[in-house]
Amino acid sequence: MKKIINTTETLIEDMLAGFLAAEKGQIIQSDNNPRVLYKKNKTPGKVGVVVGGGSGHEPLFFGLIGENFADSVAVGNIFTAPTPDTVLEAIKEADQGAGVICLFGNYAGDVLNFEVAAELAELEEIEVCNLPIIDDVASATYEKRTERRGIAGDLFVIKEVAAAASQGFSLERCHQLGQLANKRTLSIGVGIAPGTNPMNGKANFELAEDEIEFGLGIHGEPGLERMKLLPARELVEKMFVALEGELATYPEKEVIVCVNGLGSTTMMELYIINNEIQQLLSQKGLKTVDTVIGNICTTQEMAGFSITIQSLNQELAELYQVAADSPCFFKREVKQ
Structure with missing residues (x-):
């Protein structure tokens, strides 16, 4: 294996630093958790959109932060779900007063950690909906489609849910449209x-x-x-x-x-x-x-x-x- 890195210990931090340097202040790293990035410009009263997952799948997920797109991202270790505290911080950074929807691939670790983070956010009076993405038809039959993995179809589901949020739709409506996009x-x-x-x-x-x-x-x-x-x-x-x-x-x-x-x-x-x-x-x-x-x-x-x-x-x-x-x-x- 040949990889152009510094050390495995600083791999993710170095990657995120390079990404942030390229974005020139439009995307910001959380002071409370270096694995959380968020969009500089916020819109009070808009549903917040959080995305996240393991590193190693770039440009997913942090490549989808932006205008009428995701508001924040929770970054995990290589091929590993972000921790609940990382997801919670991403939820806080995305919260703009109308609740937060979290989108991520349907993998056991991600589902568990996003669920825990949502429960913690609710304790801080932030309403959260989670939407695991389930587009990979090879991973389960139609009858068991809720067990399917999320792969590149993440792009379309996230795009449309973020668009709904940007149009001022409620958290409930964003979740409904996300379920529709997921199914299709x-x-x-x-x-x-x-x-x-x-x-x-x-x-x-x-x-x-x-x-x-x-x-x-x-x-x-x-x-x-x-x-x-x-x-x-x-x-x-x-x-x-x-x-x-x-x-x-x-x-x-x-x-x-x-x-x-x-x-x-x-x-x-x-x-x-x-x-x-x-x-x-x-x-x-x-x-x-x-x-x-x-x-x-x-x-x-x-x-x-x-x-x-x-x-x-x-x-x-x-x-x-x-x-x-x-x-x-x-x-x-x-x-x-």
Whole structure:
């Protein structure tokens, strides 16, 4: 393993310091907890939006702090949920008087720690709603979809909930819209080669040279099957089949798409993948309103990618089109 770092002991602190230096005072580090970053500009009376999770998936999650986006982030150790005290501090920094909604991937440690933090916040008279994101269709069946993991679909759910908060919606309404976005956001990933944990140098899974892991999780969790590498067209077709059944349950025909690189997959490959998925969507009579291509939810230098498709209804379409600006995602205002 080769990593350009100083020491493992200061890895996260050094990373956050570099990020903050790039943001030039628009994003601030909490004086009470260095693992909490928050947006400089606040809006009294707005629902606060907290995001968070383990480090190692950059630019998630701190790359989504910004205008009409997340207000604060709770940063965990590598591949580890942020602690309850870190989440609590992020809640306090996001609180602007109308309650706080917390969004994070659906992993046991995150769920537990965000629940504990919400209970602690309630003791300080801050109303909190938690929304674990559940977009990874490979991790559980439709009948057990509340057990699904959160992967790159985090982007769309967070974007729309943050837009709702920016429009002055109540905490209850933001939570309702988040549940709607969650239900309509579907992802599946493929692993081609492992990433390594910079804290211990260990690969997060093993594959033979000619194998891929279909349905792999972002921490190296086993997928649906190990198989031989296929040409892009055949592989994307197989992935689309895993999403198509649930997509077909929605009458609306507009979708948004994210082709997410897991760390070392090249933009050339991601564009080829996008070409294939767009053709499949068109063949099924689905119109792509917007496409995001790039590294959003990564696992260090893992090779592979995920495809996320969200089926839009009118509410979600309007929220997605709200202008937003963050370090890893920018959305222009759409003029009718």
